[in-house]
Amino acid sequence: MLQNILLTREIYASEEHNMMREMIRDFIHNEILPQTDKWEKNGMVSREIWERAGELGLLCIDMPEKYGGSGLDFSFNALFIEELGKKAVSGPGFSLHTDIVAPYLLKYGTEEQKQKYLPQMALGKLITSIGMTEPNCGSDLRAITTSAVDKGDHYLVNGQKTFITNGFMCDMSIVAVKTNVGTEEEGVSLLIMESAWDGFDKGVPFKKIGMKAQDTCELFFDNVKVPKGNLLGKEGKGFKIMMTELARERLTVALNAIGGAEGAIENTIEYTSTRTAFKQPIAAFQNTQFKLAECATQLQLHQAFLDRCTQLLSEDKLTAESASMAKYSATEMHSRVVDECLQLFGGYGYMWDYPIARMYADNRVARIYAGTNEIMKLLIARGLFRE
Ligand SMILES: Cc1cc2nc3c(=O)[nH]c(=O)nc-3n(C[C@H](O)[C@H](O)[C@H](O)COP(=O)(O)OP(=O)(O)OC[C@H]3O[C@@H](n4cnc5c(N)ncnc54)[C@H](O)[C@@H]3O)c2cc1C
Structure with missing residues (x-):
């Protein structure tokens, strides 16, 4: 069979990797696959599966333990991603949460931001997304028009994002916005935005040709007040x-x-x-x-x-x-x-x-x-x- 002829992959060969692989396979087989049909009908997975993944230590795997992660190296994240791929599990956007949003916070976040969001993310109690693409631009990200106007202690955000993975279920999104529009300092900045805030709305999940259990959707911002403390990294350095x-x-x-x-x-x-x-x-x-x-x-x-x-x-x-x-x-x-x-x-x-x-x-x-x-x-x- 296939495994007999493929070379041993040293990056996944340790005892810890073997144990993790077994655990992941059980999780997929017993807790994910039986729910696929239901999730596809709903256009999204359940919050419980996120919390279960958190309980098993499968979210934010390579994040330091002091922020609630498992403190392992990236090869364990890679193993999880491959195992999900093998069984065509495309509903829960675990990887976007673990491999994109968490590293953004870990690398560019303030200590306060890390303490506030990362432990909840690792537990699967706070689901995240990342909003870059807009209806009129995807490949050309410098052309985004969602704007954040400086109002002293907060930004006022207006605009729209589309095709956002985990968009419907997300509690928090890292959103790319234009700051200082029309000035020499105009640039892209990243804001941490909570979906419960006034003016933050979500579209219904898109009907897609695949990944039917993934809640990909639009995000709308209508005069959303974002505290200055939620700027991620420096202003204008988002790109x-x-x-x-x-x-x-x-x-x-x-x-x-x-x-x-x-x-x-x-x-x-x-x-x-x-x-x-x-x-x-x-x-x-x-x-x-x-x-x-x-x-x-x-x-x-x-x-x-x-x-x-x-x-x-x-x-x-x-x-x-x-x-x-x-x-x-x-x-x-x-x-x-x-x-x-x-x-x-x-x-x-x-x-x-x-x-x-x-x-x-x-x-x-x-x-x-x-x-x-x-x-x-x-x-x-x-x-x-x-x-
Ligand atoms: C299921 C799904 C999930 C997604 N999840 C997210 C998410 O979580 N967050 C997020 O921000 N975005 C997300 N996206 C958006 C995705 O990243 C964009 O769709 C993608 O970057 C392409 O942008 P676009 O759709 O605007 O296509 P366009 O930029 O309009 O491109 C259209 C076509 O033109 C081609 N093209 C464009 N520029 C050039 C060039 N310079 N040279 C040659 N060809 C070019 C493209 O390759 C493409 O074939 C998701 C999309 C989908 C479908």
């Missing part, structure tokens, strides 16, 4: 912070993609070994074998590169270009693998009851979000021609 932190976000998308590809191949080996045509298993046809051999080869190549990237990220050395290569290449590979695998399921591959169908629908967005793959190539190319 730089986002560009620095996007490397980690891109790696997490790539990790989910290789987990997804592995899950798809495993599923397909199992299915084609039992389904028969012309009096033999589908797996006996050379076409099936060659297709799966190609998929397994691509998976292994990407695992090797991503293991290196994971290690570099843990050491704070992952470059924007390598993260972009990982995101672009792994998500393209994942799409190809899932497409080939679905074909080998025949008509059943098109049926929602089969995980391969969900994998097919879910994976498509990975080439679009966290920066489109075209933008990834732009960033890589920029590095190539930098003096």
